[in-house]
Amino acid sequence: MKLLLVEDDKQNREFLYKAFSELGYTVDTAQDGQQALLIATCEEHDAIVLDRMLPKLDGLQVLAALRATGKTTPVLILSALDKVDDRVAGLKAGGDDYLIKPFAFSELAIRVENIIKRPFHNQSPQTALSLANVNLDFRHHKADVAGQTLNLQPKEFKLLHFLLDHKNKLVTRTLLFESVWEYNFDPGTNVIDVHIARLRKKLSLLGAKVQIETIRGVGYRLQVEQNNDC
Numbered sequence: 355m356k357l358l359l360v361e362d363d364k365q366n367r368e369f370l371y372k373a374f375s376e377l378g379y380t381v382d383t384a385q386d387g388q389q390a391l392l393i394a395t396c397e398e399h400d401a402i403v404l405d406r407m408l409p410k411l412d413g414l415q416v417l418a419a420l421r422a423t424g425k426t427t428p429v430l431i432l433s434a435l436d437k438v439d440d441r442v443a444g445l446k447a448g449g450d451d452y453l454i455k456p457f458a459f460s461e462l463a464i465r466v467e468n469i470i471k472r473p474f475h476n477q478s479p480q481t482a483l484s485l486a487n488v489n490l491d492f493r494h495h496k497a498d499v500a501g502q503t504l505n506l507q508p509k510e511f512k513l514l515h516f517l518l519d520h521k522n523k524l525v526t527r528t529l530l531f532e533s534v535w536e537y538n539f540d541p542g543t544n545v546i547d548v549h550i551a552r553l554r555k556k557l558s559l560l561g562a563k564v565q566i567e568t569i570r571g572v573g574y575r576l577q578v579e580q581n582n583d584c
């Protein structure tokens with residue numbers, strides 16, 4: 355496995371170089387953003403460990419420029435910036451994971467291993483989702499049930515998008531607050547229940563063959579409607 359390690363602090367860079375080399379990685383290193391971008395675009399790597407605060411080019415600038423070239427190499431961002439907005443910015447820029455400093459090397463090593471194992475890095479970006487006869491085109495912001503237009507409010511669209519993206523899986527209320535409403539706290543309202551009820555009604559009116567199951571006290575699961583006919 356070949357790794358690009360981008361870290362401007364010499365002591366940290368040398369420590370990580372040695373640690374990853376001992377795990378069997380071939381490690382290239384860069385100490386500033388310009389050097390990192392040059393190496394990343396000219397060489398092939400299985401993963402990139404990218405410090406966020408770099409001289410010459412910030413880590414997020416490096417990442418954005420790299421993604422603009424079409425490179426899908428998985429990237430783990432290292433940063434002392436620990437606010438939710440900072441982490442979100444890193445992921446939106448094209449990062450695959452975000453680890454806050456200080457960190458344990460054992461955790462960093464596992465995270466790097468995990469992003470390398472993910473199967474979707476060399477696939478085209480997904481622009482649509484579907485389940486049974488429900489279809490969502492989020493590039494054009496359109497939804498339909500068997501070809502019939504499903505008129506959704508912005509939050510309803512985002513909610514259905516998230517449920518489809520996690521179809522057949524339990525989605526907790528906390529996850530919905532964070533991902534759909536962008537709250538990192540429970541506002542103590544029934545806003546999720548109201549939107550789920552509206553979405554269920556709209557899907558039902560068009561004959562959608564899916565159901566939003568309520569897992570009482572925990573969250574919801576979107577799945578194909580169960581047919582009890584023998």
